Each structure stands twice: as C-alpha cells, then as structure tokens.
Amino acid sequence: MHTIKKKTLRRSALLVVSALFTAGSTWAQTASESSEIDEEEVLVLSPFEVSAEEEQGYAAATTLAGNRLNTELRDIGNAVTVVTKQFLDDIGATDNESLLQYTVGTEVGNVQGNFTGTGDGSLLDESSRFTNPNQNTRVRGLAAADNTRDYFLSNIPWDGYNVDRVDLQRGPNSILFGQGSPAGIINVGTKQAMFNNSNEVTFRVASFGSVRGTVDFNRVLMEDQLAVRVAAVSDSQQYKQDPAFSDTERIFGAVRFEPGFLKQGSARTIIKASGEFGSVDSNRPRTLPPIDLITPWFRTGTYAGTRNGQAVTYNNLNRETFNPHQLQDDNTGRANHGQVRPSINGGPNAGQPNPAFQPWIGNFGQQFGGPNLFFDGNNPVHNDAIVWEISEERGIDAAGNIDGDIGEWAFHRAGGIDNYASFARKAGLPFANFGVYRNFNLTDASVFDFYNNLYDGPNKEEWQDWNQFNVSLAQTFMDDRFGFEYTINEENYDNGQYASMSGDRQAIYVDINDSYPDATAAGGLVPGGRPHLDGTPNPNVGRPFITDSGQFGNNSFESVRSSQRLTGFLRHDFEQGGTDNAWWRTLLGRHTLTGLFATDEQQSDNRSFQRFAVVDNDYFNFLESSNSTKWNNNTFAINRVMYLGDSLLNSSSASGANIPRPTAFAQVPTSVNVYTFDSTWNAPGVDQAAYWANGYQLPGDGRQDSTQSENSANYVGWGYRPVNVVRAEDSLAARNQLTTSARLTKSEVESEAFVWQGHLLGGALVGTYGKREDTAKSWGLAKDVNGAADPRGFLDFSDYQLAADPSNSLTVESESYSIVTHIDELPFLENLMEGLPFKTTFFYNDSSNFRPEANRVDVYGESIAAPQGKTVDRGLLFATRNGRYSLKINKYKTTVTNATSSGLGGAWFIGASQAWSAGWVNKFEFNLKGGYTADRALDPSNPIAETDTEVNYGTAPGENAAQAKARELAAIAAWRSWQAKVDPRFYAAWGLDTGTSAQPSASTPLGFSVTEDATSEGYEVEFTAQPTQNWRLTLNASKTDAIRNNIGGTNLSHFIGAYENALKNEGAGDLRIWWGGAGNETALFQWNNNIGSEWAARKLQEGTSVPELREWRFNAISNYDFSEGRLKGFNVGAALRWQDNVIIGYPPVSVPNDPNSISFDLASPYRGPAETNIDVWVGYRRKLSDRIDWNIQLNVRNLGQGNSLIPITVQPDGTPAGYRIAPYQTWQVTNTFRF
Structure with missing residues (x-):
C-alpha cells in the first residue's frame, strides 16, 4: 500500500521536473526580453516578511523572531542566529543534518553529526531516529528544537532547494510560540515568488555515488502584480555503509499576487500561496556499531565475580557449544548442565549454587518459542524452519488426562551470548545492581566492517510522505502604519519503518547451539551418560548471525495539522508628523503594537505493529492454545535468523573473521513448513500408566521411575507442519491485522498574544514586551492487544474515533520581555562615543513558554503539568560603524521543568x-x-x-x-x-485486577510519561565579518553546562x-x-533485571551532565572570492569545527553504612577525546553566455578523516563501552546554472 503511494508521487514529481527542465529554455528566452526591467524590479516587502535580498554574505539584518514583524536583529534581545543562503551554499548544507554542526549551541545526530541523541543508558538505541533524522537535534544541551516552516510547527524535514534562510531561536520565546519546545525552534523561510524572472538549475554528484538535482524557476505573469515560482529536487543519497540510501523527491510552488486595482493610495493588498508534495524512501545508515555478542565466545581463562555475596571464579566460554536441553537443566544437578541457571532447583542438591552457571549465556535473540526461519545472508529464501522449544500442550498423565507435560523433557531453550549489562548483573560484578554497566559495541572492524557495511543489509526500510499548503492575505494601510495578515496552513504528514532489528537485538551473534532440540533422554540411562545428545546436529553452529522476531520497532505515524493565524499591528512614530523637534518626541520615539489570535490543531495516529506473525487457526489449535492466548504471543512470532559467512568454530579469535553483511532481503513466505514436535498421543497399544525409565533424571533418583505417558516415543513426534503467516508489508489490511497498539490523539491550541515594542530616545532604547494566553485541549484514544475485545487480541478499528469532548485541557499564560540599549545612540553619550570605531549594544531578555502536552499522565493516571521553559539572556553586541564586523556575547540560563524524558528503559x-x-x-x-x-x-x-x-x-x-x-x-x-x-x-491506571486468582495483565496507561527537569547555562559568542567585498568570515563559540534533575517526578519516584x-x-x-x-x-x-537497575542509574545521574555534552565548541567558517587577476572567478573557503573533550561517565563509589546505595565521584569524571574537523571548498564562476551564469564548487567535508570511533559511554572502571562512528571524509561537486 505504502509502496504504491510513493511510486505514484515519484512519477508525478519527475514528470513535473522534466517539464520544468524543458520549459526552462523558453522561460530564459522570455526573461531576456525583459532583462532590463527585471534588473530594476525591487520587491517591496510587507511588515510580515523578510527577504534573502537584505542579506550580505553571512550577515542578515532583519528577522521575524522578535515580534512577528520585520525587525532589525540589533533591536531584539532574544538569542537568534540567522543562517543566510550564502552560508548554506558555501558549506554545501541542505538540511539540519548538514547545517547544525556549524551553528552555535546546536547539535544534530547522523553519520556526519556531532552527537547521537541516544542517551547514555546500558542500551544505546538509535532505531527510533531513522524515520525522521531531521528531528534528532539538541539545543543548549537540553532537548530537540521544534521545527517550524514560516513559523508554523511542522513535521516536514526542510531541504535547501526551497529555503532562503534559517532562523535559529535558542531558548523559549512566547512571542513566537507560547507553546513549543523550551529548547527553541529551527525555522526555515521558504522561497517566495518574486517580481523578477529567474531560473536556476543545479546538479550535484557526491561520495559513494550520490546524485542530486534541483530546479528553481520564477516567472512574472503580471508586472508588479502576479508572480509564480516552482522548485523541485530529486536527491539520491548514498552512504559509506552499503547498501544504505535515502531517496528524496519534492516539488514546491509559490504564488504572489498584489492586485493593482486594490492599491488605493497608501493601502496595499498581498495574497500569497504555496504548497509542497514530497517523499523520502530510505534505508538509513547506522551511527552505532553493532552490539558485540560475538567476541566473548572466544575468551579464554577465567574471570572473577560474586554470587550471593561470595566470591566466585568463572570460566570463560572458549568457544564451548551446548544443546538447548543442557542449558536450562537446573532440575537434575548433572555436571555441566544448567548454564543459564545460577542455582540447582531439583534433586538432592536443590537450592545449592550451580557450579556450571555461566553468566555469559543469554537468549538466542528474541526466540521465545516461535518458529525460526534460517537464511543465508546472500539468499532471500530460507533453508530451514524450526521451533526450538518443544510444545507439550497435548501431553497426558498416567491416567490419560491432558496435563500439558511430557516428562522426558524439562523446560529448554536455545542459547546465545548475553549483552554485557546483563552479564555484569548475573556475574555479580561490583555495583552491577545499580545499572552502571553498559553494553559493548563491536570495535574491531576486522570482525565485521561496520564502517563500510550496514549490518541490516536491505532488510529495513523507512518512509516519509507529505503535502503542505499555505495561503495568506496581508492588508496594510497608510504606508504600512497598520494592517493585518490572515494565514491558513495545512499539513499532512506520515512516516514509518519496518525494522530488521530493535532493542538489544541490534547486534551480531554467534550460534553456540550444537544441535536441534529433537533429542531423547535415553542417553541418561547409561552410567555416566548424558541425556539429549542425539539431537540433529546444528549445521550452523559457530556461524555469525543477526536475528529478531519482527515484534518490535515497526511503526507508523500520521499527522494532520491545521492552523489559522490572524496577526494585526499598529505603528506610531512620535517623531513624525510634528513641526517641532521637541525633546519629548525623541523620548517617546516610535511604537509598534502587535496582536495575535491563532488556532492550531493536530490530529495524529501512532501505531506499532509486528512485521510478520503466524496467524493460523489450525496452528493455534495444534498448540492447544487457550482461546485467550493473544495472537502476538511469542509462540506465534517469526524469528528471522540470517547467517553471515562461515562457521568460526575452528577460529581462535573473532578478529580477522571479515563477516559479510547480508546482501539479500530475507523474505518470510506466507506459508512455511516448520519442523516441530506434535504432542498428540500416538500409541494406542501402549498403557500410558506402564513403567518407563526416564533417562532425563539421574540414576538412583526416584524421579527416574516414570510412566509411558512421559515417553516422547509414544507421541506423533517431530515433523514438518505448514503454518500460515501474515506480513505487514503486504497491505494496509495486513498491517492493521498485525497492529499491537494504536494511539489516536488530537490537540487544539487557541492562542491570544499581545506584543509591544518601543524605540525610545530616538531608537537608543528598544523595549519589547509580550504576553500571551494559550488554551490547550487534548483528546486521546488507545487500543492494544491486551485490552482488545477479541479474545485473540486482534484490534477492531470500527470504533477508532475520538470522543466529542476533550479528555484534558489546560490554560497557560506566559510572558517575554527584552531591553536593548544602543549605548552609542543615547543622547548623553552619543557625542562622547562617536570617535570609537565600533558601536556597543547591551541586551537583556527574559522569556518563557510551555509545551501543550495535555495528554500526559503519571504512574497513577493523573495529569502531569505541562512542560515549562524559561530563559534569561544578557550580553553585549559590538559592531563597527561601517557594518563590516560584529561581535555578540551572550550569557544565558535556560531551565526546563516537567519535560518528557526518554532516558528510562523498561518503564513497561x-x-x-x-x-x-x-x-x-x-x-x-x-x-x-x-x-x-x-x-x-x-x-x-x-x-x-x-x-x-x-x-x-x-x-x-x-x-x-x-x-x-x-x-x-x-x-x-x-x-x-x-x-x-x-x-x-x-x-x-494500569488496568490491573488483583481480585482474580488467575494471572492478571497490565497495560501501560495512555499517555504515561516519565519526566525530568534540566538546566543549561553558559555563554554563546558569535562573530561575523566581511573585511572586504570579497571576503566573508564567521566565528562562533559556546560554553554549555547542562544538568538533569528530578528524574521521574514526584509520584513515580514515590511509588x-x-x-x-x-x-x-x-x-x-x-x-x-x-x-x-x-x-x-x-x-x-x-x-x-528489567527496570530497577536502570532506574537506579537514572537517579544517580541527577545533578550530572546530560549525555554527550561538550562544554566548549568552536566553529570558524570563511570564504574568499577572487574578482580580478588570473584567479578571477575562483572562490576558496574552509571551516574549522572543534569540540571539547566530553564527560562520558563517572566512577561509582560506595555509600558508607548503606549497602543499598552508591553515588558517583563527580569530581573525577571519565572523558572522551576532543574532536577537530576541517572542511574545505573551492569554486569557479563564469558566464557561459550573455544569459547563462555557471558556477561549479567542490566541497570536502572532514578533510583527512578516516575510520574511527568516538566513545559515548563507559564501564564503572572507565573502559569505553558504547561508541559512535566518527564523521568521515566526503566530497561533493555542485554545478549551478542561472539564466
């Protein structure tokens, strides 16, 4: 369903782009006929607009971020950085992923980014960030910024093909948004139709076979009245990790109409409209190497641990292999049995520590009783399918009654290497119960080359699709002294992903199982013998593999936004209109009053689904599953096991294995023959009560005396059985059928705002005050398998609609004010300071906002107060009188309360x-x-x-x-x-009925959220210069100290x-x-094991730095254009990006007299290295003809950077654990034609 949708959009976009390329020559000819007129045309902006035409190099003069009207940047106190079109072109940036490394106080996650955004827990999980990497940002170390589009909240990732400028607002600003991220906003100003004809075509080739093409055509249809603009992009981005890719196709159009018949005197009417269609289809690269679940298998010797407070010496695995019956056997006390069981629980040694316990052994991926399909990584067709765990549901007792048990076998399960955090808890390493151990990422690329290979292969997919429309009417009077603008904005957006691996299965394993479970207990009857040694040999023992069950990580998100905004303003200048130059006129200056009324509505549908599952009534009945067994039970999950390369059983080390990536899509068929055990009695001539010696039990143990009812030979036994499978990719109906949870939400925010801005003392003192009231209403509806009316858990979407009345509402008032003093322009200092080569401005800003998350609830189902943000900025701006140099120094403090935390795993x-x-x-x-x-x-x-x-x-x-x-x-x-x-x-709140004697179930409350507070304070420095007409330069630096507190909030912490x-x-x-x-x-x-240690670790981190925080960052970007001499037409540029070393952990220390607590030694943090990256570019510009300008530019990013890793987390002793892949060298060549 989704694929059809994307292909239709792609074809449409390509047809339009092709038509535009064809039309380009015609447009160019027409443009040339009126070129003299075009060059003289000047677009007069309304007060509601800013334009890239006002920018010079890297410096912008105006913004809408002050009071929603065109305002000089020097007159606003809030922290705003404007990224100009020239800056974007020089560094070759086209989106958040390629821009935010260069700007002050911002971070972005991706393979070329400067952080990952995965936190610092035991598991670093980036899978949720594949669908929309544009939103994986952080500002001032606090949280992701809101992405806005012409100051409307948007889910659409921006792209430079239709963007004139980017405004970065750091910290909350209720004048712009009373509701939103307290970290700030990233606003892009989309291109608008202009009253001059222009045409631009670009073509870019880049590293790894990437290709990008754009067109941008502007056409005047009625001189000074009507213009249209059309832009499009087709971007096929390839990555170093094969076969990762991201294909983008977008088309954008804009219209501007200033009807001449409505230009009456000083009044003016402007009607604008724009819209975009777009799609992204991707299999994005990973920034993290796989979790290492392979190298521990090769370790030799011993290691020390503790059990029940006693010191223990454990043997390392040294490539040992096991059978699934052996691993789980804690009932007999046999030697070298029960490796996953710390104690013996049956026989004469019951309750004693198990000497064979091996903490390194965990589960075989997500295998918990469902069918396993075995693939070779280069083959889309599986070569076998087996159920590892024997179903005994039809087993009978000595009386012939079904008891669901066959005594020849006890519980058994295939094994695999466990992750390090779990291993540490089981081995009893120091402080392990406090969650301070982290999983190891693979660091040896000779085991698997994660730099050049995506270990998912072609087995995951992400998508984004959208359309957006905006229409506005602006009317001003008396030469823009008062007026209004009414805007309607509509956006439809959806994204989703099919995951190949999720959670701690994002790993490379090795198969340690030497046989299938189809073994018998007879071997145990022989003195000194062992049972279950006659199972079918596992042909894949020792082979590396990747695996997951498709139960998690698959999701879809649909959002419909609808906004209306009415903005009105009134200006009055006391210095105009009078016949005298009275002092009071200068004192009062000019004033602007702005009023806003807006409504913003968003309805979203979040769904999680299994990628595939057995949905087969015959199989349900075969397993004798009770009618209440849910379809998403592990028993019906399909585990894809993709083997990669040859067995390593005879290798002494994993190093040098050079494990290949999967090259084929592992296709789960809709019908599978599965090797499984049929527990139907099949011995009519056998007395089920007759004696039978059970070789599973030890000789001499009375439990060896059993009956024929426990003999597996009397049952139908092992064989292949067909099962039917539903795949979510096949259709929307199939995806709905496999939906495990669905959440429908709606929010309505009604906003009223008032802003005053006054330029007093002839403009020397600029004050801004804004107050607003936002009323947020929310609706919510959730469905999940546990709460489904259908006994099997299939969801019914016939009543999937929201109630008429909201489930929650809140009203919040917020204020912002700023004071800007241009010291040189103060009447009593103007003459004194006019001899200085620079002007000095002091600014102060105090602002707040909230995020309208009215549908959040705590552990008791009670509403959580809205997240609040507050910031204070104060500093100085120095600028030379000729405007060529400026230096801004800002000292800030931003606080966030009740923010939603993503740092607590296992909250379910x-x-x-x-x-x-x-x-x-x-x-x-x-x-x-x-x-x-x-x-x-x-x-x-x-x-x-x-x-x-x-x-x-x-x-x-x-x-x-x-x-x-x-x-x-x-x-x-x-x-x-x-x-x-x-x-x-x-x-x-959790739907728990403790009054029943049966097994109750719990469902996470709709909107359940874990909260935390955070504070960030520091300095931001920005220097911009244009020493000559040909040389542009910008420098920025930031010092950031961001800490987290109150993790969980009051009620959760108390519970x-x-x-x-x-x-x-x-x-x-x-x-x-x-x-x-x-x-x-x-x-x-x-x-x-599931949450307690994680909770302890999170609480320990209160008062510590947020993850991946670099205290200092510095960026320098410069470009020089040669306008004469032999190098005329050339330009050269470079950028330096430096990041301070980073705190990646703290040593844990015991708390005296309190064995249940530890703390961190905050004075002795573990640190990761500093980073320095250099980018260079060189370009050439010339006229190909009177009508065609050509520019070619080569950009090299991360010059000289090869393969390396950057540590993110550490073990308690300071050993690095989690890593991200460092940005590597890339290049791109861009050809631009303007005509």
Missing part, C-alpha cells in the same frame, strides 16, 4: 512487575496448576500437591519442607501487605521508592517467579 515493567508477581503469589497461595493463565487448583490428594515446585517453594540447602513452606508463606504475606499499600489509582522498600526490606522481593525452586528468579531479581 512498572505494571508488568505487579502483574507477574500477582499471578505467582496466587499460584503459591491457592496451588494453581496448569497453564500460565489457568485457574485450576492442584488436587490436594495428588501425592505431589505439597512438593510440586510449580505451586510450592522447593527446599534450599540444609532446609526441610516445613522451612521451605514457611518461606513461601512469608513471601505471600509480604506481597499481600504490599498490595494493600498500593494506591488504588495505580491499579486503575518506586515504596515498592523497592517492600522488595528489599519487607520480604516481598523473595517471591519466586517462574516456579518455586529455591534458586529460581525472584520478584526482586526480575525488577532489577
């Missing part, structure tokens, strides 16, 4: 922890036996009623059954005590604090999860 587990534990406390208290969601009590007459560890606690070393029972009862009591303390609002106290100090944390063996996982372990 806040509710899931309560749900999981509630289910297991019910199992233990009421002896519930059966499926995970069953509500069936174990028969008390059953001999194992009091020993079955599914429903009872098992004994620990030195403990008898009564003592185990006492522990069980204590844990139940502690958990019931905690449940009684929980605020009922929590259960209501987690109380819960952790119950877990750690009141016994609730001892509740066993996944059966009751003494060594089984506990509620406390699950909490720490």
Whole structure:
C-alpha cells in the first residue's frame, strides 16, 4: 500500500521536473526580453516578511523572531542566529543534518553529526531516529528544537532547494510560540515568488555515488502584480555503509499576487500561496556499531565475580557449544548442565549454587518459542524452519488426562551470548545492581566492517510522505502604519519503518547451539551418560548471525495539522508628523503594537505493529492454545535468523573473521513448513500408566521411575507442519491485522498574544514586551492487544474515533520581555562615543513558554503539568560603524521543568512487575496448576500437591519442607501487605485486577510519561565579518553546562521508592517467579533485571551532565572570492569545527553504612577525546553566455578523516563501552546554472 503511494508521487514529481527542465529554455528566452526591467524590479516587502535580498554574505539584518514583524536583529534581545543562503551554499548544507554542526549551541545526530541523541543508558538505541533524522537535534544541551516552516510547527524535514534562510531561536520565546519546545525552534523561510524572472538549475554528484538535482524557476505573469515560482529536487543519497540510501523527491510552488486595482493610495493588498508534495524512501545508515555478542565466545581463562555475596571464579566460554536441553537443566544437578541457571532447583542438591552457571549465556535473540526461519545472508529464501522449544500442550498423565507435560523433557531453550549489562548483573560484578554497566559495541572492524557495511543489509526500510499548503492575505494601510495578515496552513504528514532489528537485538551473534532440540533422554540411562545428545546436529553452529522476531520497532505515524493565524499591528512614530523637534518626541520615539489570535490543531495516529506473525487457526489449535492466548504471543512470532559467512568454530579469535553483511532481503513466505514436535498421543497399544525409565533424571533418583505417558516415543513426534503467516508489508489490511497498539490523539491550541515594542530616545532604547494566553485541549484514544475485545487480541478499528469532548485541557499564560540599549545612540553619550570605531549594544531578555502536552499522565493516571521553559539572556553586541564586523556575547540560563524524558528503559515493567508477581503469589497461595493463565487448583490428594515446585517453594540447602513452606508463606504475606499499600489509582491506571486468582495483565496507561527537569547555562559568542567585498568570515563559540534533575517526578519516584522498600526490606522481593525452586528468579531479581537497575542509574545521574555534552565548541567558517587577476572567478573557503573533550561517565563509589546505595565521584569524571574537523571548498564562476551564469564548487567535508570511533559511554572502571562512528571524509561537486 505504502509502496504504491510513493511510486505514484515519484512519477508525478519527475514528470513535473522534466517539464520544468524543458520549459526552462523558453522561460530564459522570455526573461531576456525583459532583462532590463527585471534588473530594476525591487520587491517591496510587507511588515510580515523578510527577504534573502537584505542579506550580505553571512550577515542578515532583519528577522521575524522578535515580534512577528520585520525587525532589525540589533533591536531584539532574544538569542537568534540567522543562517543566510550564502552560508548554506558555501558549506554545501541542505538540511539540519548538514547545517547544525556549524551553528552555535546546536547539535544534530547522523553519520556526519556531532552527537547521537541516544542517551547514555546500558542500551544505546538509535532505531527510533531513522524515520525522521531531521528531528534528532539538541539545543543548549537540553532537548530537540521544534521545527517550524514560516513559523508554523511542522513535521516536514526542510531541504535547501526551497529555503532562503534559517532562523535559529535558542531558548523559549512566547512571542513566537507560547507553546513549543523550551529548547527553541529551527525555522526555515521558504522561497517566495518574486517580481523578477529567474531560473536556476543545479546538479550535484557526491561520495559513494550520490546524485542530486534541483530546479528553481520564477516567472512574472503580471508586472508588479502576479508572480509564480516552482522548485523541485530529486536527491539520491548514498552512504559509506552499503547498501544504505535515502531517496528524496519534492516539488514546491509559490504564488504572489498584489492586485493593482486594490492599491488605493497608501493601502496595499498581498495574497500569497504555496504548497509542497514530497517523499523520502530510505534505508538509513547506522551511527552505532553493532552490539558485540560475538567476541566473548572466544575468551579464554577465567574471570572473577560474586554470587550471593561470595566470591566466585568463572570460566570463560572458549568457544564451548551446548544443546538447548543442557542449558536450562537446573532440575537434575548433572555436571555441566544448567548454564543459564545460577542455582540447582531439583534433586538432592536443590537450592545449592550451580557450579556450571555461566553468566555469559543469554537468549538466542528474541526466540521465545516461535518458529525460526534460517537464511543465508546472500539468499532471500530460507533453508530451514524450526521451533526450538518443544510444545507439550497435548501431553497426558498416567491416567490419560491432558496435563500439558511430557516428562522426558524439562523446560529448554536455545542459547546465545548475553549483552554485557546483563552479564555484569548475573556475574555479580561490583555495583552491577545499580545499572552502571553498559553494553559493548563491536570495535574491531576486522570482525565485521561496520564502517563500510550496514549490518541490516536491505532488510529495513523507512518512509516519509507529505503535502503542505499555505495561503495568506496581508492588508496594510497608510504606508504600512497598520494592517493585518490572515494565514491558513495545512499539513499532512506520515512516516514509518519496518525494522530488521530493535532493542538489544541490534547486534551480531554467534550460534553456540550444537544441535536441534529433537533429542531423547535415553542417553541418561547409561552410567555416566548424558541425556539429549542425539539431537540433529546444528549445521550452523559457530556461524555469525543477526536475528529478531519482527515484534518490535515497526511503526507508523500520521499527522494532520491545521492552523489559522490572524496577526494585526499598529505603528506610531512620535517623531513624525510634528513641526517641532521637541525633546519629548525623541523620548517617546516610535511604537509598534502587535496582536495575535491563532488556532492550531493536530490530529495524529501512532501505531506499532509486528512485521510478520503466524496467524493460523489450525496452528493455534495444534498448540492447544487457550482461546485467550493473544495472537502476538511469542509462540506465534517469526524469528528471522540470517547467517553471515562461515562457521568460526575452528577460529581462535573473532578478529580477522571479515563477516559479510547480508546482501539479500530475507523474505518470510506466507506459508512455511516448520519442523516441530506434535504432542498428540500416538500409541494406542501402549498403557500410558506402564513403567518407563526416564533417562532425563539421574540414576538412583526416584524421579527416574516414570510412566509411558512421559515417553516422547509414544507421541506423533517431530515433523514438518505448514503454518500460515501474515506480513505487514503486504497491505494496509495486513498491517492493521498485525497492529499491537494504536494511539489516536488530537490537540487544539487557541492562542491570544499581545506584543509591544518601543524605540525610545530616538531608537537608543528598544523595549519589547509580550504576553500571551494559550488554551490547550487534548483528546486521546488507545487500543492494544491486551485490552482488545477479541479474545485473540486482534484490534477492531470500527470504533477508532475520538470522543466529542476533550479528555484534558489546560490554560497557560506566559510572558517575554527584552531591553536593548544602543549605548552609542543615547543622547548623553552619543557625542562622547562617536570617535570609537565600533558601536556597543547591551541586551537583556527574559522569556518563557510551555509545551501543550495535555495528554500526559503519571504512574497513577493523573495529569502531569505541562512542560515549562524559561530563559534569561544578557550580553553585549559590538559592531563597527561601517557594518563590516560584529561581535555578540551572550550569557544565558535556560531551565526546563516537567519535560518528557526518554532516558528510562523498561518503564513497561512498572505494571508488568505487579502483574507477574500477582499471578505467582496466587499460584503459591491457592496451588494453581496448569497453564500460565489457568485457574485450576492442584488436587490436594495428588501425592505431589505439597512438593510440586510449580505451586510450592522447593527446599534450599540444609532446609526441610516445613522451612521451605514457611518461606513461601512469608513471601505471600509480604506481597499481600504490599498490595494493600498500593494506591488504588495505580491499579486503575494500569488496568490491573488483583481480585482474580488467575494471572492478571497490565497495560501501560495512555499517555504515561516519565519526566525530568534540566538546566543549561553558559555563554554563546558569535562573530561575523566581511573585511572586504570579497571576503566573508564567521566565528562562533559556546560554553554549555547542562544538568538533569528530578528524574521521574514526584509520584513515580514515590511509588518506586515504596515498592523497592517492600522488595528489599519487607520480604516481598523473595517471591519466586517462574516456579518455586529455591534458586529460581525472584520478584526482586526480575525488577532489577528489567527496570530497577536502570532506574537506579537514572537517579544517580541527577545533578550530572546530560549525555554527550561538550562544554566548549568552536566553529570558524570563511570564504574568499577572487574578482580580478588570473584567479578571477575562483572562490576558496574552509571551516574549522572543534569540540571539547566530553564527560562520558563517572566512577561509582560506595555509600558508607548503606549497602543499598552508591553515588558517583563527580569530581573525577571519565572523558572522551576532543574532536577537530576541517572542511574545505573551492569554486569557479563564469558566464557561459550573455544569459547563462555557471558556477561549479567542490566541497570536502572532514578533510583527512578516516575510520574511527568516538566513545559515548563507559564501564564503572572507565573502559569505553558504547561508541559512535566518527564523521568521515566526503566530497561533493555542485554545478549551478542561472539564466
């Protein structure tokens, strides 16, 4: 569905562009006939406009960012930087990704950017930033800026083909937007139709085969009255990482109409309209190397850890391989079994530490019981499909009743190398429970060349599509002394992505499984033998691979924006109109009053979906899944496993493996034959109660005495079974069917604003004051699989519409004011300072705003106050009297409160922890036996009623059954005590019903948000010069200190604090999860593993610098044009970009007398290196004919930069962990023809 849409748009755009190229020659001929007239035409702007024609080199004179009217930059106090068209052309920038490295106080994330924007947690995840990299920005170290288009909020990424200038507003400014990002805005001024004929065509070739072409035609249809402009771009961007790409196609048009019949005296009417269609189709490169889940397999020797407070020496893996039955076996106590289990939970050694425990072993990707499809990376067709985990749902007991169990096997699962953060917790490394360990990225490019290869291959996709229209009517009177402008802006935008890997599966693994699970237990009957050694050998053992289940990371976003804005102004100059030169006229000066009334509406639809899944009633029934088993259960997830290259089993190191990237799209077919076990009884002549020796159990263990009901040979057994698969890519209906959550939201903001600006004392003192009131209303509707009416969880979109009344509303007033003093123009100082070569201006600005996120709720479902921003700027501006040099020094402080934080992973587990534990406390208290969601009590007459560890606690070393029972009862009591303390609002918000004895579920509340506060303060310096007509120069520097505080907010911090106290100090944390063996996982372990350690780490970071913050940054950009001599027509330029070293972590230290807390040594931070990047360019300009000007320019960015990595995070001992790929050298050659 999406592909069809994009291709239609692409064809349309190309047809228009082709027509424009063809028409260009005709336009040029017509233009030449009136060239003398065109050269004399001057477009008179309305007060609501600024123009690139007013710019000189890198310096702009005016902006709309002061009071929404054309105002001189020198007269406003807020921090605004104007990027001119000349600056964009010189450095070759076309978007945020190629511009914001050069501007003061700004950062942008991408392969050529200066940060990643992924935070500094254990997992650095960039997958959510692929869909719209234009929004991956940060200003003053705080947050992403809002992107605006002619001062209307926009989701559309800007592109230089239709942009005249970029205005960067740092910090909040309620005059522009009472609502918006407190970090500021990035506004682009789109090109407008002009009253002179012009034509421009550019063609660019660049590194790695990139090609870009643009056209820009302006045509006067009625002299001084009607003009049209059309621009288009086709940009095929290729990257160093094959096969990454980004294809952009856009077409833009603008009309300007100043009807002559309405020009009555001093009145003027201007009607403007513009619109754009565009699309981006991409498989974007990664800025992070893959997570390293391969090199630990080759480690030899031993390493030290702790378990239960005792020192332990572990063996490294040294390329050891395993079978899935061996890895999970914690019931027999066999030697070298149960590598993923820290304790033995069955047999005579139950409760004792497991000597075979291996913290390096984790899961096989996202494999949790669903079909696995095995691909070779260069083949789109899978070569086998298998279900690793045996389904025993139809297994029977000795009485012939289905009990869902075949005793020949216990729980089993394929294994893989675990990530380092998880490994550290399991190994008991120092401070590990506080979340201070980070996953390692792969750093050795000889293992896999991540510099030149995208490890997804062609298996992911992103898209953006949009259209936008803007119409305005401006009417002024009395030579622009008063007037109004009414503007309507409409925007439709959508984006989305199909992910190949997400979360901690963004990694390269190695297959450590030596056999398939189709093994029998007979080998265990032989003295000294082991069971389950006769499984089919795994042909892929030792091979590197990538994998994921397609369950996560796939999403779509649709946004419809509609805005109306009425702006009116009134100007009065006391110095005009009088016959005298009275002092009071100079004192009062001139004044402008501006009023604004605006409505902004946005409706958005956010959806997450699985990329593919088994949707097959026959397969559901085959597994005997209960009718309430959701379709998105792991059992029905398709795991694509793409093997890359040959086995490394006989290699001594991963270095030099040169693992290839996948070159084929791994296509999941709509019907798959899956190798799986059929647990249907198939031995009519066998007495299921007859004796059978179960070789899974140890000889001499009474559990080896079993019945034929537990013998797998009596069942249908292993074979291939067809299953039907639905793929989201196939159609919109398929995507809807696989939608796991959908969120429909709407916001309406009604704004009223008043702005006064006065130029007093003859303009020497300029004051600006703005006050506004914004009323924001919000609507929200959420659907997810857990809350679906359909028992399988399929969502019904027939009622997917918002209610008539808003769910929330808020009204916020905000103010801004600034004072600018041109010291040299003060009447009592003017004569004294006129001898100085420069003028001095003092400015002060105080502004605030809020973000209208009225649909956010906290852990109790209560509304969260709107994020607020406040900034104070003060400083000096020095400018030479001839205007060639200017220096601006700004000292600022910006604070943000209640901002939405992206720094807490695993927040879903806040509710899931309560749900999981509630289910297991019910199992233990009421002896519930059966499926995970069953509500069936174990028969008390059953001999194992009091020993079955599914429903009872098992004994620990030195403990008898009564003592185990006492522990069980204590844990139940502690958990019931905690449940009684929980605020009922929590259960209501998360949809938790603790009154049922079955397994409850929890759903994250609609709009649940984690908040944090932040403060940034520092200095910003900007120097601009044009020493000669041919030489332009700009320098900027910033010092930034940005810290975070109050992470989580009051209610979340209180809830987690109380819960952790119950877990750690009141016994609730001892509740066993996944059966009751003494060594089984506990509620406390699950909490720490999923979110607790992450929460501890986040709270530790309060008062520390935000991630990737460079305290100092410096940029210098210069260009010289040769206008005479042998080099006439040439220009040369260069840019230097320097970034200070960066804090990437702090050493953790113990807190005396408090083993449950640690702190950071803030005085001894770990630092990453400083960075220096150099760009150069050279161009040549000449006339090809009387009508055609030609310019060619070569730009080289990051001169001399090869392959290298920049550390982002560190381990507690200072060892770098997470890295980003450093920007590398690129080039581009741009040809421009103007005629």
